[in-house]
Amino acid sequence: xxxxxxxxxxxxxxxxxxxxxxxxxxxxxxxxxxxxxxxxxxxxxxxxxxxxxxxxxxxxxxxxxxxxxxxxxxxxxxxxxxxxxxxxxxxxxxxxxxxxxxxxxxxxxxxxxxxxxxxxxxxxxxxxxxxxxxxxxxxxxxxxxxxxxxxxxxxxxxxxxxxxxxxxxxxxxxxxxxxxxxxxxxxxxxxxxxxx
Amino acid sequence: xxxxxxxxxxxxxxxxxxxxxxxxxxxxxxxxxxxxxxxxxxxxxxxxxxxxxxxxxxxxxxxxxxxxxxxxxxxxxxxxxxxxxxxxxxxxxxxxxxxxxxxxxxxxxxxxxxxxxxxxxxxxxxxxxxxxxxxxxxxxxxxxxxxxxxxxxxxxxxxxxxxxxxxxxxxxxxxxxxxxxxxxxxxxxxxxxxxxxxxxxxxxxxxxxxxxxxxxxxxxxxxxxxxxxxxx
Ligand SMILES: Nc1ncnc2c1ncn2[C@@H]1O[C@H](COP(=O)(O)OP(=O)(O)OP(=O)(O)O)[C@@H](O)[C@H]1O
Ligand SMILES: [Mg+2]
Numbered sequence: 001x002x003x004x005x006x007x008x009x010x011x012x013x014x015x016x017x018x019x020x021x022x023x024x025x026x027x028x029x030x031x032x033x034x035x036x037x038x039x040x041x042x043x044x045x046x047x048x049x050x051x052x053x054x055x056x057x058x059x060x061x062x063x064x065x066x067x068x069x070x071x072x073x074x075x076x077x078x079x080x081x082x083x084x085x086x087x088x089x090x091x092x093x094x095x096x097x098x099x100x101x102x103x104x105x106x107x108x109x110x111x112x113x114x115x116x117x118x119x120x121x122x123x124x125x126x127x128x129x130x131x132x133x134x135x136x137x138x139x140x141x142x143x144x145x146x147x148x149x150x151x152x153x154x155x156x157x158x159x160x161x162x163x164x165x166x167x168x169x170x171x172x173x174x175x176x177x178x179x180x181x182x183x184x185x186x187x188x189x190x191x192x193x194x195x196x
Numbered sequence: 197x198x199x200x201x202x203x204x205x206x207x208x209x210x211x212x213x214x215x216x217x218x219x220x221x222x223x224x225x226x227x228x229x230x231x232x233x234x235x236x237x238x239x240x241x242x243x244x245x246x247x248x249x250x251x252x253x254x255x256x257x258x259x260x261x262x263x264x265x266x267x268x269x270x271x272x273x274x275x276x277x278x279x280x281x282x283x284x285x286x287x288x289x290x291x292x293x294x295x296x297x298x299x300x301x302x303x304x305x306x307x308x309x310x311x312x313x314x315x316x317x318x319x320x321x322x323x324x325x326x327x328x329x330x331x332x333x334x335x336x337x338x339x340x341x342x343x344x345x346x347x348x349x350x351x352x353x354x355x356x357x358x359x360x361x362x363x364x365x366x367x368x369x370x371x372x373x374x375x376x377x378x379x380x381x382x383x384x385x386x387x388x389x390x391x392x393x394x395x396x397x398x399x400x401x402x403x404x405x406x407x408x409x410x411x412x413x414x415x416x417x418x419x420x421x422x423x424x425x426x427x428x
Contacts, residue, residue, distance in 0.1 A: 008331035141297075149335065190248075191281075
């Protein structure tokens with residue numbers, strides 16, 4: 001859901017305050033999880049889809065949001081089909097897809113800095129209890145910034161192993177990817193220090 | 197801009213640096229005040245370690261490093277404000293997803309008003325030929341564009357010195373020229389670590405490292421041949 005990142009635009013959703021969008025997401029998400037009616041869950045998904053239209057995003061953007069979770073959705077669906085009823089399987093998929101799309105829409109229409117500022121405001125009461133809100137918000141922006149990089153590193157390591165005639169498995173990927181990530185984290189720390 | 201004696205100067209006196217078990221720099225006594233200083237040397241000779249001493253990312257195990265009179269050990273924060281640092285890999289220096297937000301990052305830490313931040317970001321985008329890049333996603337830029345963003349992110353903080361550790365190693369010739377042109381246009385004092393000796397021909401001074409020591413320190417016409425004799 002974070003793969004979308006911000007896409008500049010001038011729709012009403014783009015202009016809406018980050019805090020309001022986050023709040024709406026939290027409320028909508030809670031509601032979606034609280035109800036167990038199929039038609040209502042379908043309505044939730046329809047609303048999410050309509051909001052994409054309102055924000056000026058076409059099917060391509062929608063697909064980039066859904067593609068990473070298609071596999072998860074399929075697994076969820078089959079598991080529910082096996083463990084529960086077909087109706088519940090459909091419900092779970094509708095809910096999950098609507099949630100991911102809605103969360104994606106918030107990141108698509110909100111600058112990371114605005115999102116982070118809103119979270120910072122929301123957390124600021126906790127600073128009285130010793131929470132370093134500035135650090136938390138830096139951590140959040142770093143996470144958003146570097147998630148695409150993790151995918152890229154995993155891709156590079158995979159290709160390097162393929163090029164040397166090995167079939168990459170999750171097991172052979174994990175260690176080199178983590179080593180690269182730690183090295184990267186080291187350099188990012190230096191760069192942040194140098195710029196602060 | 198200048199030290200107590202009215203001059204911008206970085207000095208290393210009696211510096212030794214240990215990293216882990218090993219001594220990676222020793223007997224370092226340098227006074228740096230030229231506008232354009234190059235640093236060269238073989239892999240592992242200690243150039244990056246030296247560069248990191250200059251802004252307090254590393255602290256000397258012996259001796260002192262001072263920047264315009266500020267000791268890196270005593271006033272790391274003051275030193276970092278004076279010395280901007282550009283690393284080899286722009287990916288690991290850019291902390292926000294979009295260009296404009298990243299440029300604002302350092303300024304926000306300085307608690308400037310929002311309007312001033314926005315104005316300085318806009319001016320810096322223009323200055324580094326990044327007009328219209330404010331909303332672009334960093335991970336969708338080319339390597340050359342990213343390094344320009346990283347440079348802009350450092351220069352927006354208006355340091356007196358700029359230390360660069362192989363900033364063009366990942367770039368093609370054209371982007372190398374672009375970055376170098378941007379660097380040459382700076383008023384600041386520049387210390388450039390590089391393996392690309394051509395970049396240093398017009399510099400005022402070149403320091404050559406070998407196994408953690410300075411083995412030549414002169415104008416490029418003299419220092420570069422000394423280095424080449426050493427490695428060839
Ligand atoms: N984090 C570290 N911990 C311990 N030793 C290190 C560390 N980083 C570098 N060294 C060692 O310090 C010495 C100098 O390294 P440094 O990175 O300063 O060299 P360099 O001249 O920048 O090399 P290059 O041209 O390859 O970038 C090397 O022997 C290296 O193995
Ligand atoms: Mg180096």
